[in-house]
Amino acid sequence: MARAGVTVERLTLAGAELADEVGVENVTVAALARHFGVKDASLYFHLRNAQDLRVRIALLALAELADRVAAALAGRAGKDALVAFANAYRDYARQHPGRYAAMQIDLDPETAAASAGVRHAEMARAILRGYRLSEPDQTDAVRMMHSTFHGFVSLEKTGGFRHTSRAADDSWSRTLDALDAVLTNWPPR
Amino acid sequence: MARAGVTVERLTLAGAELADEVGVENVTVAALARHFGVKDASLYFHLRNAQDLRVRIALLALAELADRVAAALAGRAGKDALVAFANAYRDYARQHPGRYAAMQIDLDPETAAASAGVRHAEMARAILRGYRLSEPDQTDAVRMMHSTFHGFVSLEKTGGFRHTSRAADDSWSRTLDALDAVLTNWPPR
DNA sequence: GGTAGTAGCCTAGCCCTCTTAGGCAAACAA
C-alpha cells in the first residue's frame, strides 16, 4: 500500500488550518487522519498524543506571529511601532482564529522558554524603548500593553463588543491612542 | 429506586464547581452523572446537551460576578470605583478559574442579551461617569478598560507573566494607575 | 383512596475520539 507521506510538519500545518476552520477544540487526531487518508492509529507514530498536536500548533502560531510582528516593526519607532505591532497582532488573530486560540494554551516552562514567545517579549520591550521607561515600569508597561491587545482581540472574537453599535475598528484605533498617551506619560509611583 | 433529586440548578452548580477543579473542558455529562450517582442518559432529561450545560455555567458565573462587582462598587466613585471593579473581577477569576473560563464561551445574541452581561456593561459605564467622557469616547474607554482587565487576568492565568520575576500583583496595581491616568486624560481626537 | 398522568430515572445501543499492542510491507542501506 502506498505511503501517505505524513510528517509532523504536515500534520501541524494541516492541524493549524483545521483549527482556523472549525476551532482548536475540534482539531482531532481522527479528523487529521481522515484528511491524510490514513487511520487514526497511524498518526501516533508521528505524535505523542492529541495534546502534543495542539502544542505544536501553538508553537507554529507563535513563530508565525513573531515573524509578522518583526516584519511590521522593521524601520518603525515610537507610536508608529506600537500601532504596527498592535495591528499585526490583531490581524493575525482575526485571520487565524484557531491558531490564535491555540496560542493561549498553557505551555510548560521549558517548552515556553524554547518557543517564539521569547521573541515576542523582546519585541515588546523594543517598542517600549521609544518611551524611555526604566524598570520596573517597563515590565509593568509591557504587561499592560500585552493585556490590552490580547483582551481586546479576545473580547472582539467572543462577541463582547456586539451589543454596542460603535465599530470595533474605531475603538481599537482610539485604544491605541490612549495606550500611546499613557506610555508617554507613565504615572509616577 | 430512590430519586436522586437532580435539578438543572444543582447540575449547573455542581458543574461550576467541577469546572473550577478540573477545568471547563473536563466538565462532562458523564462526570456529573457520576457525581449525582445517576446514569448519563438521565441527565438529558434536565439538559438539552453538553453545550447547554456549559452555557448555564457561564450564565451562573456572569450573574455571580455581577453581584460581586455591584457589591464592590457600592459607595465608591472615581479611581476608587475603578480599582474595586478591577479587583472584584480579578479575584473572581482567580478564585473560580473554571467559571471564568466558562464565561468566555460565545453566547448567542438572545442569550447574551438576557444574561447578567448587561449588568456588567451598565456598571462599567457607571464607573466611567466619574471620568466625564462623552460618546463615542465612553464606549471606547469601556472597551479598553474591559480589554485590560480581561487580558491581564487571562495572560496571568496562562502563565504569560511567568518569565519575568516582577510580581503580577505589582504590575496589576500599576496597570490600574495607568488606566486611571489615561481615563482622566483621555486623548482628544 | 384509587387511578391517571407525568416526572425522574433506567437499559440498551450507536457513534465518535483517544490510545496501545502487535503485525506487515515499502523503502533504504550495506
Add this chain to the structure above:
DNA sequence: TTGTTTGCCTAAGAGGGCTAGGCTACTACC
C-alpha cells in the same frame, strides 16, 4: 540480496455524547 528501519495497518478497549424506549415513583384529581 538481505537486514533494518520507517510508515502504515488491524484489532481492541476505555470513555464521552446522545437517542429510543421502557419502567417506577410521585402528584393531582375525582
